[in-house]
Amino acid sequence: MPEFFTRKVWNAAAITTLALGLCAFSNRPPKQPVHKTIEQRIDSLMAKMTLDDKIGQTAQRGASSRVKGPLPEALKNAVREGRAGSVINVVDIDKVNELQRIAVEESPRHIPLIFARDVIHGFKTIFPIPLGQAATWDADIVEQGSRIAAVEASSVGVRWTFAPMLDIARDARWGRIAESPGEDPYLSSILAKAYVKGFQGDDLSKPNSIAACAKHFVGYGAAEGGRDYNTATIGQQMLYDVYLKPFKAAKDAGIATFMASFNDLNGVPATGNQPLLKGILRNEWKYDGMLVSDWNGVVEMTTHGYARDSSDAAAKAANAGVDMEMASNTYEKNMKALVASGKVSITQLNTLVRDVLRLKFRLGLFDDPYTEQPDGKVILTDASLAAAKKAAIESAVLLKNDNVTLPFAKTVKKIAVIGPLADAPHDQLGTWTFDGDSKDTQTPLIALQNMYGKDNISYAPGLKFSRDRSTDGFSRAVKVTHDADVIVFFGGEESILSGEAHSRADIGLPGAQDSLISALQQEGKPIVLVIMAGRPITLGNVLNKVDAVLMAWHPGTMGGPAIADMLAGIAAPEGRLPVTWPKTGAQEPLYYNHTNTGRPANKQNYVAIDSIPVGAWQSSLGNTSHYLDAGYLPQYPFGYGLSYTMFDYYHLVQDKTVLNMGDNITISAEIANVGEHAGTDVVQLYVQQMVGDVVRPVKELRGFKKISLNPGQKQHVVFTLNTADLAYHNQAMKLVTDPGKYKIWIGKNAAEGLPGSFEINEPVVKAPVKGRRTKR
Structure with a gap:
């Protein structure tokens, strides 16, 4: 050998x-x-x-x-x-x-x-x-x-x-x-x-x-x-x-x-x-x-x-x-x-x-090439499943919660579970899960039955799968809601609709899901939409038909118990959007850290399609960058997510307003839980360079901290930036930090926050010291 x-x-x-x-x-x-x-x-x-x-x-x-x-x-x-x-x-x-x-x-x-x-x-x-x-x-x-x-x-x-x-x-x-x-x-x-x-x-x-x-x-x-x-x-x-x-x-x-x-x-x-x-x-x-x-x-x-x-x-x-x-x-x-x-x-x-x-x-393969049977269980352990459940809770993003529909009130006893993804163990796992086994998946239907009792959960999928266009199951789905206190609709897209080679031009709810939600809305009961999908889903008119929206992504093996705990208030969704959520797929690509045009849109100059008079004289109608029929804003901004409680942001403090190159600046704010539930928030720091050698983004994330607060509790959150953290590549492709003015925000997402500003001085160039001549 x-x-x-x-x-x-x-x-x-x-x-x-x-x-x-x-x-x-x-x-x-x-x-x-x-x-x-x-x-x-x-x-x-x-x-x-x-x-x-x-x-x-x-x-x-x-x-x-x-x-x-x-x-x-x-x-x-x-x-x-x-x-x-x-x-x-x-x-x-x-x-x-x-x-x-x-x-x-x-x-x-x-x-x-x-x-x-x-x-x-x-x-x-x-x-x-x-x-x-x-x-x-x-x-x-x-x-x-x-x-x-x-x-x-x-x-x-x-x-x-x-x-x-x-x-x-x-x-x-x-x-x-x-x-x-x-x-x-x-x-x-x-x-x-x-x-x-x-x-x-x-x-x-x-x-x-x-x-x-x-x-x-x-x-x-x-x-x-x-x-x-x-x-x-x-x-x-x-x-x-x-x-x-x-x-x-x-x-x-x-x-x-x-x-x-x-x-x-x-x-x-x-x-x-x-x-x-x-x-x-x-x-x-x-x-x-x-x-x-x-x-x-x-x-x-x-x-x-x-x-x-x-x-x-x-x-x-x-x-x-x-x-x-x-x-x-x-x-x-x-x-x-x-x-x-x-x-x-x-x-x-x-x-x-x-x-x-x-x-x-x-990898040590020359010294130890073989794989030994592990001592004890390493697959699907209790600790692993607990970690997967925690991840599903932390990833879930609460997008809408009108009338405090979530978490369920104590008066909620009977729940109608509807939708093609309520009991879809394979699709719940998501894309690229070659080795995940659907028999190990714990679905929301089973979890809710275990939590509230089978007699209190009425179930009808309404659609056999997410793309199903048949209305044959609608009447049964509507019927099972009659005795329910609340309807939970599990929609979205099958796992095969996202991942490699699965791009979609229309990224709304596929199949007849919108129509089924419309039929359920006629019952006049609160509707919670839980989305399982591999991407943001445009909601269109669906958003006005439901009282709450919880984005669960494809949550994995323990998605069911995680969702059940969040609905019941045993846990609260903690996620914040890592992507901008569009109103329509036609807005894509859409992202928060875009650069400005010479004519950016805002509330004052945006022109909506329905505000244009019939027979209007041909003009450029405001001269700004936007869609007449979709506006200039997304449905939800990057970093967005609601909680079961309310957080107040106040008292932004910065230790400097003028910096020299190489300096640090400390920016802080007070965050208070002013609601009735314990909760977790993601405090985000954004910066905008006002003028650069190339056009700079309107905002850039430069820091974030995840904090958990009980009702009435507050926390002082501090960020530190060095001027080097603001570096970018200029026209000459040199990594530089420019002198000049900068804006800062500490906020809940990319669209809102407590504002501040600072300025970086021009670097001081020292004149060379002239040496004395020595006579010889």
Whole structure:
């Protein structure tokens, strides 16, 4: 066995199906670890590798969703011959260990495999979708969910996940907004660090840590028209100041891998984009981790029209620095000839292979390649389920609550549960939940029955699924409301309607949900709309037909008990919107931190379509930037969310009004709970630079704090800003903080707050000191 490979004695319980094949290996005395640096170990291994060995390490193999049944002989042979560096979508511990045994015993260089899987918002214990987790504004929740996912997934051999997705998303029509941390680079950057820490733990080589992957690098969330895979056109300042920020935060947090995006960025597919992958990621950021393509991303550069054929695609990806090819096989087919022709240098290939090997060493796979059966239960534990429930409560956003409909009054005894998502265990889990099992899901219907008693819950879905247009179930749904004190309608969209390749032009409630709500409204009873969806849903006339709206996103395994607790007042929704909520899909892309036009709209100059006189003389009607029929405001602003109590903001104080470069400013406010319930609020700090070298956003989030207060309690909330925190990229692409005037707000969301202001002085340039001449 090569000197670079040492291992622990494998747990016998993990090899029951492989006893004969491993018996001799297990009886060998383990070699002592070689005390060399990782780079020295890579050097030693690389010196023994042939060109074929090296090319083999750049290949990721597997199936599109899961390798089912016996392991395919073709896959085993590829591993045996050293033609696989990683295997995707094998999640059975025995199969993982069988393939790993073949790799470390039978392949030419005995190099272990990395087993990868999309573990996006949970493995078996499913947490709210990432957009829902972003709505918690709570890095601890995100870190805890990722840690639980890592522990569960690694227990079956998965050591690499393709998460977190860090694409800034400003268009709710885009299906993958469900996986996004939202529209704001500041919030997204904080959550990026939490994801990395959760997945990777404090030591990547520990068996229950998994390598995280920052995807999709970069600009995927700016897909034109919200259409998945579409082109993205992003200016340099916008790229650096918005879209790259969460990726840089992940890199600084030590993320192990990056994934190149599907899309083209300013005309060049990210998979072959040298200025992006080599220029920014490698050279500017000094990133030394592994870079993987997205599924078929390399070969798809031919469809883009950027590569002539698969050979050209392989050369462009390799020379851009893509270390490993997912799914397609352009490297395997073409790399040897590309190296021979000089189109890809052996030095460049060696760089790719070193990145792959470095990840394997960092994961500890050369020292301990196998997965042992865990001691005790690690999947769906009581603690994991409790954490998932807490995350669902913290992610839920109360959007409307007329007449204090929520929480239910004590007089509410009988509840009519209606809607296609009241008892939809699969759809409740949301997008990208390959390993979540609907039999483990606890739905709102069951939770409410357990809480109030089955006799007090009348249930009729009304629609069989969210897209159902049939009205056949309407009469039954209306009938079961007759004895009810309140109606709870569980609507939204099935999980398949969001996620990859599931963009929607009309992002309202699909199917006949609006019509069913209209029929229920005729009963004259309070209606609570609980939305489960992977994106903001435009509500149109629905909003006027219901008394309360609770956005639950796709809340995961424990969504049912979480929602029941919130309806009953045992818990209160704590979420705040991580994206701007539109009135209509036609407003998209819509985001709070936009720049001003020369003619911005406001209440005074906005012209509504119905206010225009018939036969009016042709004019520009106010000369401002807005829609005649949708106005200029969203339905709900970024950061918005109601509570079961009321919070007052008052007494903004700042310790300075004039700063010099390098100074700090402290801004504070008093926050008081003036309602009758305990509650949690997210206090938000926004800044606006009034004049810049390029036009600056009307507001930018620069801080937030989550606080919990009992009735009558107040808290002094303090933020500190340094002038460096206000830096941006100017026309010359230099990171600068400008002197000049700034506005600040401490508030509940991006649309309101206590105002303040300060000014940064011009830096003082000292005149050079003239030296005295000395006579000789």
